[in-house]
Amino acid sequence: MESSWKDEKYDSFNEYSNNIDIYKDIQSKVTDLYESFPKEIIPENTYNRHYIVTNCLRLKKYLMKFDHEEHCQSQNCCAYINYMLNKTLLSHSKPHEPIFNFYISYINHHSNDMIIKLCGSKINYMAKDKYEKTEKLYDAYELYKLFASKEYGILCSHANLCAKAYNRIITEYSELDDTKFCKALKDFKHVFESNELISTGECRTEIENLLSHPDTCDKLLQKSEQGITSMQQQTQQLDAQVESRGQSDPQRDQTLDVSEENSTSPESIGATLPITLFSSGIGTLLILLSFYKFTPFGHWLRLQKQGLTGISEKLDGVDYEMQQHTSGYEEKDSEYNRYNISYSSL
Structure with a gap:
C-alpha cells in the first residue's frame, strides 16, 4: 500500500x-x-x-x-x-x-x-522510493548537524562526509521528477555553502565541492515557481477587485439609506394598521347596506316601512282635520293645543 x-x-x-x-x-x-x-x-x-x-x-x-x-x-x-x-x-x-x-x-x-x-x-x-530518498537526505542532514553543532570541536571530516553524501544523491537521482525533493536539495546546498567554516574558514580546502543540480531539477523548480507566481498574480487581481468593490460601497450605502427611508417601518405599520382596518370595515358595511334591499331582510324592511308610512299618512289626515276644527279655540284652550302638538308628533 x-x-x-x-x-x-x-x-x-x-x-x-x-x-x-x-x-x-x-x-x-x-x-x-x-x-x-x-x-x-x-x-x-x-x-x-x-x-x-x-x-x-x-x-x-x-x-x-x-x-x-x-x-x-x-x-x-x-x-x-x-x-x-x-x-x-x-x-x-x-x-x-x-x-x-x-x-x-x-x-x-x-x-x-x-x-x-x-x-x-x-x-x-x-513507498520504497519515497522512503529511500528521505533516508539519504536525512543522513546528509545528520552529518551536517554534527559538524555545525561543534559538539566534538570543529571536525571538518564530518562536513566532508556530508558533502559526499549530498553528491551521491545528486549522482544517483540525475533524472529527478520529484519537485519537493529537488527543492529540499537546493535549500540544503544553500545552507551548507553559507557556513563560514566551509566557505571561507579552515575547512574550505578539506571539503569536496557540492555538485550542481541536474537540469531536470532546475526545470521542475522553474515550472513550480511559475505556477506559484501565477497563483500570486491571481490573488492580487482578486484583492484588487475586492478593494474596488469596497470603494464603491458608499454609493451602495447611499442607495440602501434611500431605500430604508422609503420603506415603511414596523412602528408606522403598527400605527396605521388599526385605521386601515377601521376604514375597510366601514366601507364594507356601507356596501352591504347598499345591497340589503335585495335580500329577504331587505324585503321585510320595505314592508315594515310601507306599513309605517300608511299609518303616518292617516295620522297626518286626522291631524289636519283636527287643526281645522280647533283653530278657533287655539287662543282659548292652550292645554288642548299642547295635546294636539304632542299627538301630531307621534
Missing part, C-alpha cells in the same frame, strides 16, 4: 534538526503511557508486540510536544514522525504493512483525540 504523500514535503534542515531533537528527548520517556494503551489494538500473541507498543507510545509522546496544529505544521512534524515509524519496520521481517497498520489503528483510536487532529490522516506506509 503506497502512502498518499502528494501533499507532504521533506523536512528542511532546520525542521529536521528540531524534530529529531524532540524525538530523542521523548524516546525513552514513554513508560507513563503504557497503562493507557488500548490492548485490543494489538493481539497479545503478536510477534515483538512490546516493541510495537513502545513505538505507538513514542508517536503519541512526540505529538504531545506540539501545542496545536499550526505549531505542528510549521515544523512538518507529521512527515518526520511518519518517516520514523516506517524506519522501525526495518527490524521486522516482511511483510511490513500489517505491522504499520497497528500504528494507524492506534493514532486513530478514540482515546487519542488530540493526536488524531494533528496527524491522523498523515500516518501512512511509505
